[in-house]
Amino acid sequence: MSIPIQQAYLHCPRCGGKHDDPGRVPFRCDRCQFAVFFGPVAAVGGLIVDSENKLLLVRRARNPGKGQWGLPGGFVDSGESVEDALAREVYEETRLRLKRTELLITSPNQYDYQGIVTQVIDLFYVCRAVDPTTVILEPAELDDYAWVNPTADHLDNMAFESNRIAIEHWMG
Structure with missing residues (x-):
């Protein structure tokens, strides 16, 4: 059973x-x-788009959301800017280097890790990679990827609702 962090x-x-x-x-x-105020922690996600306007989805190799689709990204480290965190997380997970980013949307999220739920604020960026053909996944985190025009099947199998919201917003 999962509980909010403040109850832990x-x-x-x-x-x-x-x-x-x-x-x-x-x-x-x-x-x-x-006192502890339990404010949300910050996380970033990259909606990486190729020259054909296809979106990079990655499949999670571990929980939460193991086996489900997501966007490259992760938590912002202490002392790190959001933009630096985005570049670092995308590179760590996919080995892609970003050449252009633009803030798309922010969204609240909940991260359930080993039964403790932390509040998160996700910041999603539309991104272009220097060379989108060179995806190399970090196997401890991801086990597959696809360049897609997202379908209902993709959206219904997202690891995090905030990722789905960001993709739907991007799709218009």
């Missing part, structure tokens, strides 16, 4: 005191007054 905080991470009201936002320790 049963003890204060600063002083170790037991928390009597799990799920309250913000988490506030009665003993030392430490």
